[in-house]
Amino acid sequence: MGNKLNLDQTKIDGARQAAGKIADQLHTWINDYTTTTIERAVARLLGVDGVDRFGVPLPNVLVDKLHQAGLLDRGFAPWLARTILDTGKTVQEIADAAGKGELDVQGISDFPDAQWIEVADQMAMAAASRICSRRDERTRLMDQAMPMKKPLLYVIVATGNIYEDAVQAKAAALQGADVIAVIRHTGQSLLDYVPFGPTTEGYGGTYATQENFRIVREALDQAGTQSGRYIQLVNYCSGLCMPEIAAMGACERLDMMLNDSMYGVLFRDINMRRTFIDQHFSRMINAYAGIVINTGEDNYLTTSDAFDKGYTVLASQFINEQLALRSGLPEEQIGLGHAFEIDPKMEDGLLMEIAQAQLSREIFPRSPLKYMPPTKHVTGDIFHTYLVNGMFNLTSILTGQEIQLLGMLTEASHTPYLQDRYLSIANARYIFNNARHIGKELIFREEGRIQERAQQILNQACAMLLEIEKIGLEESLARGMFADIKRSHDGGKGKEGVVARHSAYYNPFPAIFLCGFVPKEGRAIECKLI
């Protein structure tokens, strides 16, 4: 895509360096803690599943018991490994016993470290190997399928009923969508557990459960076989259970996850410490599973003005990138987000959108950029919205975006009807095809409006990042520097689930995930916990 904006590379390098330092500051303490949901994710990866007779998920039952007994600071894996050695039971038998209240978590005998670590590591390797096989399966299916044209057409389904979602998802795939997101029930982000089994009731979306993931995956694989394509599945790795949802997604071969480092803090008022600790482990899982994450910068523009605060999007993209890299995600799996949200009444607004989109493209050349459609300034005038969505699609093809969340003409009115999705796909296909190589043909006038705007945003983002580097990311969130929302250091939900690690804490997964280690029988873990 070259340098069409005449950007100063030293500024880009400076911004990236500042973002790196901001991420490093968080990493001075992130590894001193664990959280209840991280340990539940470990439990899930190690094979704990199901619910007790009250419907409480067994990962919660076990982790809560350890937490109450003051044992969680050592981690779930050591306890499970010792219990297996002590009782000779399987993971599921142990979980079921705990669910029935027949297990005293404190009454487990101790074993030499080397002995239980070997058990824990073996189980973790087996789990990693299962994730690898899902990843290999994806690679194989993608290789067999028709090559995908970018931008990928991304649509959402949101019926609240997983079986209805599966029908709609399949229909959307057959209509030409490449990527389908099942929108989540609005309340789930604040649940400190992941619901179990298939669900048919949800408002604004459907609960993310492992069974629901499986149902839609199956439907999309069928649609893929029918159309000779590979259809990607997306869900939400956000809220109070980020790592657990990552673990579920890794097992059910999701392809993308909405997974932002700050979204929970800003838009769901989740405790910042909890969020930063959770996002790190969840992203390690996503990295290892080959899942492309989508970051949530577009959300800033729903509360802040897209023109005035365009630079906050760029600054956040830098920070999200640096944090993601530290969790082992390669650039190709970091789908940085941004949005087409400038007021359509603005003179030259389209030029400003092009500048911002091209800027993201040039600064993050390997990122599969996720571009979000207009939502804030669209009304019930579906005809106008359809036209604005066309401008959004044109900007995308011109600037080389990769994941295009299609705008719906009924955005301001209701969740999409079957026909709305059809019309949005028709709109995108027409423009993407009709203007396929426009980006290669058009250059921007030197010192023209587009170049000037892009350079301005870069300068503002640099200044913001230097400021954040000075005060720290937490303080910048407290001051409302993103999305005009202020969050206090110790406020927010979920902080009671943050646990300082004991010196004997052990979690076998980071070493496997962060080293990108592909487990083969008989090979030892080569790099130790970071």
Add this chain to the structure above:
Amino acid sequence: MQIDLTRIKAYGDTMDDGAMQLSFTLPVPPGEEAREAARQMALQMGLDTPSVVEMADLGVGFSFFVVYGKCRHYVDYTAIKIPKRQLHVMTFKEINSAIKEHLGRKVTVVAACTGSDAHTVGIDAIVNMKGYAGEYGLERYPEIDAYNLGSQVPNAELLTKAVACHADAVLVSQVVTQRNIHLENLTELVELAEAEGIRDKMIFICGGPRISHELAIELGFDAGFGSGTLPNHVASFIVNELIRRQKAGPE
């Protein structure tokens, strides 16, 4: 041209031609039978000489139609009566001075997005300091104490807070309207307030993209605000209503 307001019809390009456009999906694959089904659907809806101008395959056995027709129905415009909010919209300055002058104390407002709804866009636009479209939010008003409780607030919690800080007005935002969840939430709030005996002690206002003043009144609120509402609209209503109630004396 004289228009008979007791019998108005849809207009395309000739008075009383009844022209209408509509689009819909039928759960059958496209074909001549599907086209005829769409035509008959339009006829039954009261559209004469319906013309199916577009039929498209939505896959999985569904077809999409664009249909034009001449609607035979008419409406008596003169017989329509809509309850309207008597709203004298004041500016930021006028509101603050009206509070000082007529009430002589600060006005307390408690706001939240209730139920499972996590969309705070609406309530933030009205309450947060920054406001919306250049109009300051209620938090910025020196004469108003505004508390924004955020999203996913249970109705009971909202009322507890309202009682604790002697709120003059309670603002509720509902954005998610899937399967009319907002109606359940809003009705529950009013019922709870009545059970607590505080319904008449405070002004209850709801807002959201699918909420009209008429709907709000029907649900038992004092006022409802839809899309395009600015913070000063809401503040004007609250202050005018408080002044009116003060004049009317204790109930």
